[in-house]
Amino acid sequence: MLIKTYGSAVYGIEATTITIEVNITGGTRYYIVGLPDNAVKESLQRIESALSAAGMRMPRQKIVVNLAPADIRKEGSAYDLAIAIGILAASKQLVAPALDDFIILGELSLDGGVQPVKGVLPVAMQAVHDGFKGIILPRANAREAAAVAGLQVYGIDHISEAIAFTSGKQRLNNVTVDVDQTFLDQVDNYDTDFADVQGQENIKRALEIAAAGGHNVLLIGPPGSGKTMLAKRLPTILPPLSLGESLETTKIHSVAGTLGAAKSLMTTRPFRAPHHTISDVALVGGGANPKPGEISLAHNGVLFLDELPEFRRAVLEVMRQPLESRRITISRARFSVDYPASFIMVAAMNPCPCGFHNHPQKTCVCHAGMVQRYLHKISGPLLDRIDLHVEVTPVDFQALASPYPAETSAVVRRRVIAARKRQAQRFEGHATIHCNAQMSARHARDRCHINEHSQALLKTAMERLGLSARAYDRILRVSRTIADMDGSDDIQSEHVAEAIQFRSLDRDSWAG
Numbered sequence: 001m002l003i004k005t006y007g008s009a010v011y012g013i014e015a016t017t018i019t020i021e022v023n024i025t026g027g028t029r030y031y032i033v034g035l036p037d038n039a040v041k042e043s044l045q046r047i048e049s050a051l052s053a054a055g056m057r058m059p060r061q062k063i064v065v066n067l068a069p070a071d072i073r074k075e076g077s078a079y080d081l082a083i084a085i086g087i088l089a090a091s092k093q094l095v096a097p098a099l100d101d102f103i104i105l106g107e108l109s110l111d112g113g114v115q116p117v118k119g120v121l122p123v124a125m126q127a128v129h130d131g132f133k134g135i136i137l138p139r140a141n142a143r144e145a146a147a148v149a150g151l152q153v154y155g156i157d158h159i160s161e162a163i164a165f166t167s168g169k170q171r172l173n174n175v176t177v178d179v180d181q182t183f184l185d186q187v188d189n190y191d192t193d194f195a196d197v198q199g200q201e202n203i204k205r206a207l208e209i210a211a212a213g214g215h216n217v218l219l220i221g222p223p224g225s226g227k228t229m230l231a232k233r234l235p236t237i238l239p240p241l242s243l244g245e246s247l248e249t250t251k252i253h254s255v256a257g258t259l260g261a262a263k264s265l266m267t268t269r270p271f272r273a274p275h276h277t278i279s280d281v282a283l284v285g286g287g288a289n290p291k292p293g294e295i296s297l298a299h300n301g302v303l304f305l306d307e308l309p310e311f312r313r314a315v316l317e318v319m320r321q322p323l324e325s326r327r328i329t330i331s332r333a334r335f336s337v338d339y340p341a342s343f344i345m346v347a348a349m350n351p352c353p354c355g356f357h358n359h360p361q362k363t364c365v366c367h368a369g370m371v372q373r374y375l376h377k378i379s380g381p382l383l384d385r386i387d388l389h390v391e392v393t394p395v396d397f398q399a400l401a402s403p404y405p406a407e408t409s410a411v412v413r414r415r416v417i418a419a420r421k422r423q424a425q426r427f428e429g430h431a432t433i434h435c436n437a438q439m440s441a442r443h444a445r446d447r448c449h450i451n452e453h454s455q456a457l458l459k460t461a462m463e464r465l466g467l468s469a470r471a472y473d474r475i476l477r478v479s480r481t482i483a484d485m486d487g488s489d490d491i492q493s494e495h496v497a498e499a500i501q502f503r504s505l506d507r508d509s510w511a512g
Contacts (some may be wrong), residue, residue, distance in 0.1 A: 003090040006103050007067075007082040008126060009074055010119035012337035013251045013292070015126035017103070019068040020079065022086035027062025032083075034067030037075045037289075046077075046108045047084045053112035054160040059091040073335075075289050078117040081106035081136070084159060085166060096166035101133035104162070105141070112159045116140035121247070121254040124148040134174075136162055143264040144254060146177040147247070177264045183243055186267035190236045194409040196229075199395040203230055206390040206502060208412055211237045212419035213481030214435035216323070216345040216385060218308070220504060221392025222355045222362070227348040230392075231304045234346060235269040236409035238301075239417045245300045248340065252299055256292050270301035276310040280318045285339055290330040295322055296339040308347040309377035316382055319345075323385045326438070347386065349378075360393060375505065387437060387474045389504035419484040436481045441473050448476040454496045461500045475499045 007018045030044050044065075048058040065083055067074045082104035088094035103123065107115040116138045124145040127135055134152030135145055142155030154172040156162050164170035194204060203219070207230060210217045219227040241249065250266045253259045259266070274283060274294045285293030295303060305311060322328045326342040351357040352366040353374050366374075420435065426447065427433040439447065450458070458475060461467060467475075476491075478499035483491045 001090045001092065003086050003099070005082045005086040005089075005099050006132070007079050007105060008103055008123040009072060010122055010255055011072075011335065012290075012339060013122055013248075013255055015119065015122040016069075016072065017126060017130050017132075018072075018074065018079070020082050020086050021064075021066040021068060022083065022090040023064045023066075024059055024087070024090045025062045025064075028060065030063045030065075032065045032067070034065075034070040035073045036067060037073065039077045040067070040074050040079055043077065043080045043083055043108075046080055046110060047087065049110040050080075050108040050112040050159050051084060051088070053110070054158070054163060056088060056093055056163070059087065061091075063087060063090075076117065077107035077115075078105045078119075080108040081114060081159065081162060084108060085162060088163065094163060094167055096168075098133075099166060102166075103127045103132050103135045103137075105135065105137040106156070106162075107138075108159060114138045114156050114158060114162070118257040119255045120144045121147065121259075122251050124151055124153070125251075127151055136165065142175040143177055144250075144259060146175045147179050147250070147264040149179070179243070179265065182265060183246060183267055186265075187240045188268075188410075190268055190409070192233045192236055192409075194233050194237060194412055195406045197226065197233065198406055200226055200230065200392070203390055203392055204407070204412075206388055207234050208237060208416060209478065209481055209485065209502075210234070210344060210346075210388055211412075211416045212485050213387075213423070213477065214344060214437035215387035215478060215481065216437070217347070217388045217390060218383075218386045218505070219346065219348045219390050219392050220351050221348075222350060222359050222394060225392045225394045227392050228304075228306060231302070231306075231346045231348060232271060232273075233409065234302050234344065235271050237412040237416055238269050238344075239413070239420050241267065241269060241300060249300045252292050252296050252339065256297060258297065270298055271304065272298040272301070273304040273306060276305075276307050278311070278315060280312075280315045283315055284318050284322060284328050284330075284341075286330045290332065290337050292339045293328070295319065295328060295341040295343065298343040299340045301343055303343045303345050305345065305347040308349040309374055313377065313379065317379065320381055320385065345386070351375075351391075358391070383505060384474075387478055388502040390502060391504050415485060418487075419481065422484045422487075436477050436484070439477055439480075444473050444476045444480075448480045448491060450476070450479070450491045450496060451493070454479075454491060454493045457493055457496055458500070465500070465503075467500075467503055471503045475503065478502060 002023045005020045007020055008015045009018050051058055089096050120141040121144050125148050128150045136154045139155030139157050142153050146153045153175040155175050165172050246265050272294050283293050322341045328341045329338050352371045354365050356362040357364040357371055423435050479491045479495045482495040482498055
């Protein structure tokens with residue numbers, strides 16, 4: 001008897017409905033066809049033990065399981081439950097007339113338990129698109145799927161619950177989540193705040209500019225000067241996630257398996273801080289079965305690269321294209337997957353191997369050649385994609401002991417949101433440009449007009465400070481952001497002057 005159940009496969013961050021056809025005829029062999037990987041092929045052993053634990057039996061006949069479309073590779077253990085229900089229905093141990101209404105997901109344990117799977121949110125969204133009534137899945141994934149409107153979500157812990165529900169012998173509670181209320185309750189739920197940082201007002205100003213314009217930042221300073229502490233607080237001053245951004249970010253973390261069972265949505269901007277020993281595949285994504293990398297997990301948030309010169313050069317170089325296109329495409333012989341990667345990169349580094357070059361109190365033991373070699377570990381093309389170079393100096397005792405409270409993230413965020421609104425109006429009609437940092441060189445020249453006095457100031461700065469030619473467009477973009485923060489339609493000379501000071505590594509004399 002031929003029975004069809006329905007599962008789903010995730011490629012990139014999009015899902016495809018998979019039809020699971022089960023046919024039982026005379027014979028003794030079991031077959032799974034339709035490009036299954038080893039995890040799918042091994043499912044029959046798990047299913048046999050799980051059915052036994054549920055009081056059912058595995059038919060001792062020829063069982064053919066086809067996963068259609070057959071030209072798409074099927075990976076993982078999420079098909080276990082759907083195959084098991086199909087086998088029971090095909091062997092007439094289960095009468096389930098409504099199987100066509102449901103997507104069924106779940107990995108089976110040998111005792112019949114249903115284990116959580118990855119990528120549930122894109123599966124649920126695709127199920128609604130394809131007209132399915134509901135989804136049966138592990139209870140640990142239920143809240144994640146319930147974030148999708150128009151879908152009945154039934155979470156289970158054991159295969160016996162799925163058997164009883166599909167046969168009509170047991171009712172299950174439909175898991176619901178008030179997405180709007182959940183989003184509003186948790187959208188600003190950060191554990192850190194700018195008010196925690198005493199002093200460092202110039203660094204806070206630089207990070208505010210970065211948040212307002214979406215600019216990448218490089219923090220250069222000695223150990224213990226607060227680079228990491230400041231970087232961790234950048235998400236708290238970014239504009240809150242919109243519901244659309246939240247769903248897109250959640251899809252990525254769902255596919256990667258980093259979304260907790262208690263979470264239905266990512267409501268705060270992600271902050272990712274990979275160790276400098278990371279591989280290029282782990283950073284940008286990929287592998288034999290492609291998965292999103294750290295740059296995609298940081299989508300709509302912040303990617304923090306601490307000790308930047310310690311990263312392998314090959315690892316840093318693969319970031320050049322995603323920093324421009326804000327997407328990463330992983331290509332394989334049979335298919336390619338596309339992951340979004342729009343993030344603010346914050347990098348931190350010591351100014352030299354010993355860490356004390358240009359330190360106000362401590363003496364650097366590195367000679368000029370060592371400092372230059374250390375700085376040259378960062379390639380020019382990568383440095384070209386970083387708009388703000390900020391020198392971080394240690395905080396003195398007077399600032400640390402100040403009784404006056406520092407400005408909170410909420411206050412700073414209001415200014416950032418106001419600046420972003422001005423940019424949204426400016427780039428209305430440009431689908432790929434949302435903030436000043438995303439402007440191309442042509443857009444920068446069209447929308448960042450400066451007067452003669454500012455032009456002369458910029459020319460003098462480039463000549464006297466030894467600024468490189470690549471600094472020109474970056475200074476224009478940052479100047480435009482500073483003007484937006486001031487509520488000015490025109491870029492003034494003071495905006496250009498402030499932008500110039502954020503090009504430390506372009507100065508010929510910076511490293512001595």
